[in-house]
């Protein structure tokens with residue numbers, strides 16, 4: 511119960527890694543502010559948390575949901591203010607919402623698509639940190655975990671906009687750790703490898719319908735793809751006091767995908 515009496519705000523909580531993180535933190539006692547632009551996704555996450563706890567957790571005073579686009583500055587400001595009204599504090603921020611964008615070569619990259627991907631994956635976390643950190647400063651500390659990607663470390667794991675956004679997020683993790691360290695606010699990132707989620711569904715569907723499932727994750731030293739719960743476990747660790755002396759780091763959680771770089 512590492513998050514007993516703590517409040518965690520999780521973006522992208524309506525699917526995949528965000529949902530797994532919400533379930534993990536709820537199981538460890540957190541009160542949750544779940545944010546996504548998909549209301550249906552959030553409803554499914556709330557239902558899953560209620561089912562996990564067989565009714566003992568997930569009551570209205572422990573769960574708050576907000577439907578926003580994390581790249582919309584005014585919406586982020588309102589959201590953080592509403593979470594503070596609901597819970598009075600934010601101890602953990604998980605910047606997890608993300609989109610993949612296309613895989614076109616840079617010569618065919620549309621500027622609007624580039625800005626859309628950078629807006630969600632990089633400006634979104636910055637806006638959340640900007641609005642949440644003052645509350646953590648006033649409380650005397652907090653923990654922020656950003657979901658980056660192996661695509662931010664090496665080429666070939668995402669399109670150019672996606673990869674640039676995740677490399678930027680790794681640097682934002684380091685620079686905000688420096689900005690906020692003296693307030694006892696830790697900022698870290700996880701860099702997942704290939705995980706089966708909503709975002710990667712087309713990749714998995716293609717592989718399964720073409721008898722290529724064995725190839726998924728074959729570039730990892732563990733020779734398999736990952737599960738959202740395996741990323742959630744790493745996020746929970748970095749958000750918890752078990753990681754009390756870790757800040758400014760980007761942890762690959764990738765089955766060894768980047769080990770042989």
Ligand code: NAD
Nearest residue numbers: 522524525526527547579580607608659704705707708709
């Ligand atoms: P997912 O599509 O299952 O979940 C992403 C969630 O974010 C969705 O619920 C979606 O509605 C929400 N979202 C997207 N844009 C949003 C916005 N602008 N505002 C609010 N909510 C928004 O995908 P996932 O794989 O669970 O992705 C979670 C994070 O993990 C992303 O940042 C992604 O880049 C990262 N990641 C995923 C993988 C992978 O293999 N799945 C690998 C590396 C990194």
